[in-house]
Amino acid sequence: MDSTAAKRHIFAMLDVDGDGVISREEYLARPERAAAALGREPGDPLVIAVLATHQQVYASMDVAGNGKVTFEEYAAWAGADAFDEVCRLALGALFDLADADADGKLTRAEFSCLRQALGNQADHTEAAFDALDADGDGLVDRDAYLASIRAFVTGDSSPMAEALHGTADHSAAVGAS
Numbered sequence: 001m002d003s004t005a006a007k008r009h010i011f012a013m014l015d016v017d018g019d020g021v022i023s024r025e026e027y028l029a030r031p032e033r034a035a036a037a038l039g040r041e042p043g044d045p046l047v048i049a050v051l052a053t054h055q056q057v058y059a060s061m062d063v064a065g066n067g068k069v070t071f072e073e074y075a076a077w078a079g080a081d082a083f084d085e086v087c088r089l090a091l092g093a094l095f096d097l098a099d100a101d102a103d104g105k106l107t108r109a110e111f112s113c114l115r116q117a118l119g120n121q122a123d124h125t126e127a128a129f130d131a132l133d134a135d136g137d138g139l140v141d142r143d144a145y146l147a148s149i150r151a152f153v154t155g156d157s158s159p160m161a162e163a164l165h166g167t168a169d170h171s172a173a174v175g176a177s
Helices: 003-014 024-037 045-061 071-077 080-098 108-117 122-132 142-154 159-165 170-175
Strands: 021-023 068-070 105-107 139-141
Touching (some): 003 071, 024 045, 024 108, 045 071, 080 142, 105 108, 105 142, 122 139, 122 142
Antiparallel strands (some): 105 139
């Protein structure tokens, strides 16, 4: 998947109401949905951390400061630098929120719950999990998860992108990570 297609996919997920902009409210509802789906209370330190990192991401993304990010603004912003500077922290915090035993790995159930709470299509969850579970131990490692999302956003080969589009079998998807 090329970078523009990946950005369109992510933008569509973030633009929950489909009005062509990612509002601040839509974006900041993501961590709240994830926290609720994962059974975390609003005062949980991990929930507070997730909200703080998402506020930083949105501030970085909303260059005009008007509370609305168009696809053009998003596409110009999204990429390796934005991922490395702010998105890695926010996505890592979401991962940590889902990681109930704090072992740095997600079970299939944790992974599925997190992805669905964030608006990913449920029918691609199993394939994405299998692609990221490189050693077949039934767990997805935090670093592999973040690396795959970064690759997806930047247009590089990504196990999750391949799972999303069914372009590779499990072994090819694992080889890409």
